Amino acid sequence: MEDLDRVREARGAADDILRTLDAFGLHWDEPVLYQSRRSAVYQDALLTLRARDLTYACGCSRREIAAAGRAGAEGPIYPGTCRDGLPPGRAPRSERLRIDSARISIDDRIQGRFTQDIAADVGDFVLRRADGLHAYQLAVVVDDAEQHIDQIVRGADLLASAPRQRLLQRLLGLPEPAYAHLPLALDTDGRKLSKSLASRPVDRSDPLPALLAAWQFLGQQPPSELPLTIAEFWAWAVPAWSTEHIPRYRQPPGTTVTAPPPAIES
């Protein structure tokens, strides 16, 4: 459960997600890990990197980086101000990964090969934020390894962060999971459906229509007979599933991760 940012998290959101997954017949077979309770584990990983001089303290504010950094794949690229030590009079705020060169390719099961030069396109990224929280990139890598996750399926808006995660897996000596990034469902303005845009949630009391819509959106053959229950749906859907039919989404060169991806016709 990616609830690192407890301040921004809506009350009850985590339970709501679990109830929805359950209603849709998507069950989990081990206890749920909550990132908000695991900061000691993330700190261990950070210390491992720090001991090898792979991290450094940064005293820059977001505004300073925005003013000095050129535009990158995910906001301004850190200009390296504190790389060789904090400038005089500066207090440490965040902690960054020192990246000298890191060109990393991900062979995504759906999107194909995705290559990123992390040093040039992203820069020295944050592992521990100014508010003391560990960064998402570090937390997910540690969690995936601990839970023996070997296949990661998620939205294509996270494709651009996969090379950073691969880099951290290698630096920490962790296994390297396979990735499959799915196309995103967008609204009519090409924006990702989300709570911040007031998109309507899926209906927990009537999951079948949403499941069938998602099924078709992912390029799968519709059933010859409509399933009547969730159990019937999954009994038919699991063997009928074909990864080869999922439409691809490729991030056009030069676009940012936050920009909406192109709509995918169903």
Ligand SMILES: [Zn+2]
């Ligand atoms: Zn700095």
